[in-house]
Amino acid sequence: MGLIGDLLGMLFGGDRNAVRETVEVFRENAEAGAARATQVQMGALDQFAAEFTVPRRGAFDRFMDGLNRLPRPALALGTLGLFIAAMADPIWFGERMQGLALVPEPLWWLLGVIVSFYFGARHQAKTQDFQRDLAATMARVPQAVENIRALRALRHDSPGVADAGPDARLALAAATPEANPALEEWRRLKRA
Structure with a gap:
């Protein structure tokens, strides 16, 4: 033991x-x-929790965040509002447009610069995404061309798709369309 x-x-x-x-x-x-x-x-x-934890922010920070989110919706809704105003009260709309015609050109350029800088970064990011998607699509083109070629080879009127071999009568019967009484009746009614 x-x-x-x-x-x-x-x-x-x-x-x-x-x-x-x-x-x-x-x-x-x-x-x-x-x-x-x-x-x-x-x-x-x-x-993950640490990434999304936002330190306590003051009223000014919250106000500025809200203010930064306003321009795009305001521009979109304002433009739609102009279309509605033009239809609802054309004279009122015409008066406002005449007022815009008096704005000096340098002010329009300044507005263009401000809008370009504001939306430019977003546009650049979207353009880069578009170019990346376009490159991926172009990489798939050869496969799509090959698929189209294979599908076209299966069409009823493609040479050799219904190869009857050495049987001449079968080949002639396959190439000759059959009578379709419903189609003939429709054509007859269409001519009348």
Whole structure:
């Protein structure tokens, strides 16, 4: 019994488990793996939470954020409003347009510069996205051309699509359209 006890003590004693340690070389300890996965997931969630945490901001910052969001909707809705005003009261609209005709050209240039700077960054980002999408589309063109070529080869009037082989009567029958009484009746009514 002493030899077996010593052997079992060597394998499982001394706060060590040789069998478990040997198995863990070949297979992950599921409990320890789950604990590591939980730590990774909690770390990612903490990072996301830190990204979207906004420090307490004052009334002026909130006001400025709201003000920065106004120009695009105001311009769009204002333009639609001008169209509605032109239809609802053309004289009122004409008076306003005559007032705009008196604005000096340098002021129009200044307005153009301001609007260009305001919307320029957005336009540049959209243009770059468009160019990236266009490049991806152009990369697919050869495949689309090949697909179109394959589809056209399947058309009923393509040469060889209904190859009848050496049977001449079958080839003639395949190339000759059959009578269609409904179509003939429709054509007859159309001529009348």
